[in-house]
Amino acid sequence: MPSADPNAKATTHAAPTDPYLRLERVVKRYAPGAAAAVDDVSLDIARGEFFALLGPSGCGKTTLLRLLAGFERPDEGRILIDGADMAGVPPYARPVNMMFQSYALFPHMTVAQNVGFGLRQEGLPRREIQTRVAGMLELVKLGRLAGRKPHQLSGGEKQRVALARALVTEPKLVLLDEPLAALDRKLREETRFELVRIQQRVGITFLMVTHDQEEAMSMASRLAVMSHGRIVQLGTPQEVYETPANRFVADFIGTVNLFTGHVAGVDGDRLLVYCPDAGALLTVEHAAMPTGKDLAVALRPEKIALDAAPVEPGPNRLAGRIGAIAYRGEASSYEIELATGKMLRATVPNTKRRAVPFAVGQSVGLVFEPGACVVFEP
Amino acid sequence: MSEAFRRRAVLALPYAWLALFFLVPFLIVLKISLAETTIGVPPYTPLVERGEGGLGLHASLANYRFLLGDSLYIRAYLNAVKFAGVSMLLCLLLGYPMAYGIVRAPRAWRGILLLLVILPFWTSFLIRVYAWIGLLKGNGLINNLLLALGVIHEPLALLNNAFAVYLGIVYSYLPFMVLPLYAALERLDPALLEAAGDLGCRPWQAFYRVTLPLSLPGIAAGALLVFIPAVGEFVIPDLLGGPDTLMIGKVLWDEFFNNRDWPVASAVAVAMLVLLVAPMVFVRRLLQGETA
Amino acid sequence: MINRLSPFLAVMLVVGYAFLYGPIVSLIVYSFNASRLVTVWAGFSTRWYVELAHNEAIRGAALISLEIAIAAASGALVLGTLAGFALQRYRRFRSRAVFGTLVMAPLVMPEVITGLSLLLLFVALEQAIGWPDGRSILTITIAHITLGTAYVAVIVQARLAAFDRSLEEAALDLGARHVKVFFVITLPLIAPALAAGWLLAFTLSLDDLVIASFTSGPSSTTLPMVIFSSVRLGVSPQINALATLFILTVVVVVTVAGRLLAGRRS
Numbered sequence: 020m021p022s023a024d025p026n027a028k029a030t031t032h033a034a035p036t037d038p039y040l041r042l043e044r045v046v047k048r049y050a051p052g053a054a055a056a057v058d059d060v061s062l063d064i065a066r067g068e069f070f071a072l073l074g075p076s077g078c079g080k081t082t083l084l085r086l087l088a089g090f091e092r093p094d095e096g097r098i099l100i101d102g103a104d105m106a107g108v109p110p111y112a113r114p115v116n117m118m119f120q121s122y123a124l125f126p127h128m129t130v131a132q133n134v135g136f137g138l139r140q141e142g143l144p145r146r147e148i149q150t151r152v153a154g155m156l157e158l159v160k161l162g163r164l165a166g167r168k169p170h171q172l173s174g175g176e177k178q179r180v181a182l183a184r185a186l187v188t189e190p191k192l193v194l195l196d197e198p199l200a201a202l203d204r205k206l207r208e209e210t211r212f213e214l215v216r217i218q219q220r221v222g223i224t225f226l227m228v229t230h231d232q233e234e235a236m237s238m239a240s241r242l243a244v245m246s247h248g249r250i251v252q253l254g255t256p257q258e259v260y261e262t263p264a265n266r267f268v269a270d271f272i273g274t275v276n277l278f279t280g281h282v283a284g285v286d287g288d289r290l291l292v293y294c295p296d297a298g299a300l301l302t303v304e305h306a307a308m309p310t311g312k313d314l315a316v317a318l319r320p321e322k323i324a325l326d327a328a329p330v331e332p333g334p335n336r337l338a339g340r341i342g343a344i345a346y347r348g349e350a351s352s353y354e355i356e357l358a359t360g361k362m363l364r365a366t367v368p369n370t371k372r373r374a375v376p377f378a379v380g381q382s383v384g385l386v387f388e389p390g391a392c393v394v395f396e397p
Numbered sequence: 398m399s400e401a402f403r404r405r406a407v408l409a410l411p412y413a414w415l416a417l418f419f420l421v422p423f424l425i426v427l428k429i430s431l432a433e434t435t436i437g438v439p440p441y442t443p444l445v446e447r448g449e450g451g452l453g454l455h456a457s458l459a460n461y462r463f464l465l466g467d468s469l470y471i472r473a474y475l476n477a478v479k480f481a482g483v484s485m486l487l488c489l490l491l492g493y494p495m496a497y498g499i500v501r502a503p504r505a506w507r508g509i510l511l512l513l514v515i516l517p518f519w520t521s522f523l524i525r526v527y528a529w530i531g532l533l534k535g536n537g538l539i540n541n542l543l544l545a546l547g548v549i550h551e552p553l554a555l556l557n558n559a560f561a562v563y564l565g566i567v568y569s570y571l572p573f574m575v576l577p578l579y580a581a582l583e584r585l586d587p588a589l590l591e592a593a594g595d596l597g598c599r600p601w602q603a604f605y606r607v608t609l610p611l612s613l614p615g616i617a618a619g620a621l622l623v624f625i626p627a628v629g630e631f632v633i634p635d636l637l638g639g640p641d642t643l644m645i646g647k648v649l650w651d652e653f654f655n656n657r658d659w660p661v662a663s664a665v666a667v668a669m670l671v672l673l674v675a676p677m678v679f680v681r682r683l684l685q686g687e688t689a
Numbered sequence: 690m691i692n693r694l695s696p697f698l699a700v701m702l703v704v705g706y707a708f709l710y711g712p713i714v715s716l717i718v719y720s721f722n723a724s725r726l727v728t729v730w731a732g733f734s735t736r737w738y739v740e741l742a743h744n745e746a747i748r749g750a751a752l753i754s755l756e757i758a759i760a761a762a763s764g765a766l767v768l769g770t771l772a773g774f775a776l777q778r779y780r781r782f783r784s785r786a787v788f789g790t791l792v793m794a795p796l797v798m799p800e801v802i803t804g805l806s807l808l809l810l811f812v813a814l815e816q817a818i819g820w821p822d823g824r825s826i827l828t829i830t831i832a833h834i835t836l837g838t839a840y841v842a843v844i845v846q847a848r849l850a851a852f853d854r855s856l857e858e859a860a861l862d863l864g865a866r867h868v869k870v871f872f873v874i875t876l877p878l879i880a881p882a883l884a885a886g887w888l889l890a891f892t893l894s895l896d897d898l899v900i901a902s903f904t905s906g907p908s909s910t911t912l913p914m915v916i917f918s919s920v921r922l923g924v925s926p927q928i929n930a931l932a933t934l935f936i937l938t939v940v941v942v943v944t945v946a947g948r949l950l951a952g953r954r955s
Contacts, residue, residue: 088862110861123859127877140864188863403867404779408788411772411838415791418835422806425813439812491708494701501694502702510702512943517709519939521896523913524932527920528712531719534924536726538715571709622797629799631899636920646801653805653903663809666802673799681793 038063039224040087040192045096047082056082057093058248064241069218069225071239073232075271079248080228084194087226088117101191111140116185117194120201122177124169130180131156131165137188155187158217175206182214186221195227199234211238232272236260244268261319265395269317276323276363278316279397282308289389291334292316298359300334302389315397320352322391323365325377330384335392337385339363341377353377355385423670430663431456441660460664470648474668477645480559480634481627484566485574488623489616491567492574496615497608499575500582511579518572526565526636533561533637557639565633570626574619581615582608614683621680625673645669713936720929737930744927747915754895754912757826761833762891768834769841769886776842777849795839804903807832811904824906832904833897837890844889848882881950888942 040063047057057079064070072080085091087098089110098105100114116137124133131152138148156162159179169177178198185193198214199207215238218225229235235242236256244252244259244267252264263269266277278301280294290305292314301316308314330336339355342362350368357363365385377383432441464470499510517525532538533555540552555561585608593603631646638644645665652662694702720738724731741747772792779785795803811821811828821828856878860870876883898913905911919925 088858090858090861109866110858111864111866113862115862117859117862119855119859121853121855123853123855125856125860125874136860136865137863140869184859184863404775404782407771408775408779408782411768411775411792411842412788414768415772415788415835415838418807418810418831419791419795419803422810425809426802426806429809439816491701491705494698495705498694498698498702498705501698503694512947513706513709516939516943517713519892519943520713520936521913521916521932523896523898523916523920524716524928524935525712527916527924527928527932528716530920531924531929532712532715541729568708568712571705575705625797626799629801631801632917646799649801649805650899659809662805666805669799670802673797677794677797680797681790 039066039068039101040064040226041097041099042083043097043099045083045086045093045098047079047086047091047093055079055248057086060096060248060250062243062250062253064224064226066224067222069215069227069238069240071227071229071235071242072245073229073235073242073272074245076230078245080230080245081196082248083245084117084196084226084228087192088115088194089113114191115194116188116190116192118181118185118196118198120196120198122169122181122201124177124180124184126169128168129165130161130167130169130172133169133180134183134187136184141188151187155183158186158220159183174202175210178202178210182217186217186223189221190223192224192226195225197229198227199229199231207234214238236272244271246271262393263317263395266315266317266397269393269395274320274364274366276318276320278318278361280314280316282310282312282314284310290394292394296357296359296361297337298357299332299337301392302334303392303394304390305394313397314394317393317395318387318391320364320366321350321368322387323363324386325353325355325365325367326384326386327377327381328384329382330386335387335389337363339383339385341379341381341383344377344379346376351376353383355383426663426666429660430460430667431458432660433457433459434658434660439659440657460660461668463661464664464668469643470645470665473643473645473648474672476643477628477630477669478672480562480566480642480644481624481630484563484570484627485620485623487563487567488571488574489620492571492578492619493616495571496575496578496582499579500585514572514575514579522569523632525569526632529561529565529568529637530556533564556637559638559642561637561639562634562642562644565637566623566627566630569633570623573622573626577618577622578612578615581612581618585611618680618683621676621683625676625680628673629669716929717933717936720926720933722926722929725926737926738934741927741930741934747912747927747931750910750912750915753826753909757830757833757901757911758891758894760830761837761894762887764830764834765837765841765890766883766887768838769890770845770883772838772842773845773849777846792839792842795836796843800897800899803836804832804900807835807900808903824904824909826909828904828906829901829909829911832900833890833894836897836900837893840889840893841883841886844882844886845879848879852878884946888946892939 042060042062045057045060046055048055060079060083072083074080082091086093087105089105089108089112105113125136128136134155135148135152138151143151153162153165156165159182161176161179161183164172164176164180169180172180178201182198185195195214199210202210211234214225227235227239236259239256241253241255242259243250246267252259252268254262259268260272263272263275269275269277278292278294278297280292280297280301282290283293283300284291285307286302288304288306290303290308292301292303293299294301294316303316330338332338337357339357341353342356343354345352345354348369350366353365353367355363355365363385429441434440435442495514499507499514502510530537534540535552535554535556537555539555540549543549544552589607589611590603593607594600598606628644629646629649630644631650634642634644634647635650638647646669649662649665649669652658652665719730721733721735722730723734723736772788776785776789776792782788807828808824811824814820815822852875856874857870860874861867865873896913897911898917901911902914902917905914916928916931919928
């Protein structure tokens with residue numbers, strides 16, 4: 020937060036390099052002695068980021084969100100927002116607003132009253148509340164519904180009211196709990212872009228919790244993958260997808276083919292890994308490792324090219340037989356059985372309208388680049 | 398305001414009130430049931446007395462021995478269980494088809510049918526019992542009607558007997574049976590019965606094997622909600638009953654208001670409570686399970 | 690086809706409702722009978738309503754009963770709301786089982802026991818600290834508050850069990866303090882349950898004979914007590930007229946309340 024203004028808020032002594040939201044070794048247990056719901060989590064988020072916490076249900080992501088909102092108190096560690104320690108600060112005094120999964124719109128208030136609720140708590144003059152509510156409803160394209168009650172709204176409209184209500188007080192941080200989960204599929208995809216557009220427009224830091232990896236990757240600038248209360252990988256969507264740090268991340272995000280093997284040698288900046296389940300040597304772009312070390316090799320389905328002509332067996336060249344085909348329109352997924360009996364998944368885009376498709380039972384060659392594979396501890 | 402302080406503030410008032418006006422009174426009843434009757438205000442002896450040798454404890458089981466020694470009390474006690482138990486069964490026989498009928502009725506009717514079951518509950522209990530007197534009397538509506546039709550030639554004795562008491566209890570407590578049964582049956586997924594039929598059950602088999610077992614909590618709740626208050630009933634045996642329908646609730650009333658024997662009345666109350674503790678605990682469990 | 694109303698169930702419904710409403714209808718019809726004999730129809734008349742209007746004993750008792758019922762329902766509303774709130778929201782406190790039993794027990798306790806025990810308490814209290822000074826409207830009201838609290842608590846607890854707590858969290862999150870959240874969010878949303886609880890406590894108080902008989906004094910004869918002593922002497926057309934007015938009031942209140950609730954929902 021570089022600021023040349025000497026009158027910048029006295030409360031924020033944050034040095035320019037300091038993060039906007041900081042979690043320091045946060046631990047939360049629901050009962051003494053129980054497994055930690057949030058286990059030693061540290062995290063820095065910059066101002067204006069759209070950050071996603073991604074993980075399966077029960078991984079602790081929602082607990083983390085509730086710790087930030089102030090509904091739960093951490094057993095250990097600190098939470099700092101814009102340099103201020105949040106310990107002992109109740110939910111109503113935090114510069115944080117939450118968009119609830121159920122939206123939690125007050126059923127006895129109109130859309131405008133719902134959106135204006137936070138502003139009324141701040142004791143702003145009626146005029147200003149009206150102006151700001153109207154402006155915010157304009158932003159989420161709900162100006163004409165200001166007088167409606169929540170039960171008269173569609174799912175998408177409710178979601179936008181909830182968003183407007185969380186944004187209108189201009190909090191330092193907006194928490195979104197599965198913001199798209201209650202919408203149907205079509206609307207969900209449209210709303211992704213809409214949410215990102217609004218976030219960029221208002222410039223408020225967003226922290227979203229979701230179990231949907233596609234949602235996290237398409238919206239967030241950075242994301243953290245959580246499992247059993249811990250952050251297991253942190254990075255941009257591309258980093259996390261293309262370079263999963265371990266088997267859990269590789270498996271949880273997208274589809275992946277996994278081989279197990281050991282280092283057979285080093286060839287320049289490439290690692291040669293022998294995988295008995297592939298029945299072949301795989302070459303991977305990776306720094307040198309001692310020979311004999313056990314490794315797992317991950318290969319995404321779309322990185323595999325299928326060849327109808329038989330291929331010469333060799334490194335990164337496998338032979339197999341098509342077992343099943345799932346036609347998905349823009350692409351087709353193939354289940355392929357290798358000579359070793361291992362099943363692989365390959366995805367091929369349908370770039371031509373009249374291309375002759377592969378058939379079940381057909382023998383094919385599988386070819387992939389050395390850079391396509393990722394290795395991690397088995 | 399801390400969380401703990403808020404809790405204490407919310408709890409304090411109802412807790413204190415109920416302790417003083419519900420819990421303490423029972424302890425007093427228990428105490429007085431161990432005292433002796435005297436003439437005076439209040440008409441019972443103190444339990445702890447300052448005598449020559451310091452404090453003396455005057456507790457005796459004389460009242461309970463008295464209850465056990467007189468067949469009138471035993472009979473009233475057993476009568477209460479009999480009348481409440483049989484009425485409970487009659488309520489179930491009438492209430493179950495009614496509740497099931499409401500559940501199966503067209504959706505638009507359901508609300509009004511349910512309301513019609515609840516409505517009598519909102520009108521005076523006393524007046525509803527009174528209505529039966531006009532119907533059952535020797536020269537009452539039913540007798541007049543039957544005489545006019547030539548079915549009978551002299552009035553039937555319908556009032557001031559066991560029949561009238563059963564009728565009164567079933568009439569007054571039927572809504573207590575129908576409502577929990579309705580709640581239990583309404584929750585039942587119709588697909589379960591379709592599945593049972595699909596797997597070869599005839600309708601009555603499906604009822605016996607699926608509907609009935611799944612509505613057991615409702616049956617239990619309804620049965621207890623009828624049985625418990627019926628055991629202690631005073632108004633119905635007093636207005637509709639006769640000499641052979643003495644029930645324990647009426648005995649308590651008479652001991653207190655007519656004989657002014659507070660210790661015996663207290664002993665009757667304790668005896669009645671002993672009978673009802675188990676069903677009360679059970680019904681509380683059922684009701685708690687419903688709301689939790 | 691399974692989920693249709695079978696002929697047997699339809700017949701049972703008709704029988705059941707005829708049983709429930711037959712006596713009430715006969716009560717209403719004979720309140721307009723010209724004859725003193727309730728059972729012989731002697732033409733339409735409203736004379737019993739006129740006599741009822743001039744019956745000082747009934748009018749006085751009705752006023753006392755109303756006074757008690759309003760006070761008792763209001764007291765029970767406050768205590769029962771607090772109790773229901775505590776039972777639903779505070780899942781763990783040391784004496785929760787005791788508290789739960791205390792709240793629920795009056796629901797199922799036979800009235801003769803509740804009445805007797807409260808009277809004995811009042812007598813003991815008067816001996817010990819000189820309060821309450823004899824039995825009066827006050828002692829009946831206290832007894833009815835105790836009874837009504839249980840009913841209100843059950844209704845409030847059930848309503849809160851179905852309450853989406855994230856509504857309260859949202860209000861906290863948007864800057865409202867706990868007390869304010871209760872008054873701005875929780876209370877308006879459970880208002881229908883509170884209204885139902887108040888009405889129920891009011892009706893119970895107005896209807897109660899047994900507990901009132903135990904806890905009343907010479908100057909506090911309630912309406913059910915007057916009706917009871919009159920009924921014991923035999924059938925009286927004035928009571929029929931009173932019953933008709935009573936039923937009419939209930940039907941009007943229930944209909945209006947139903948309309949209001951339906952209006953809120955649509």
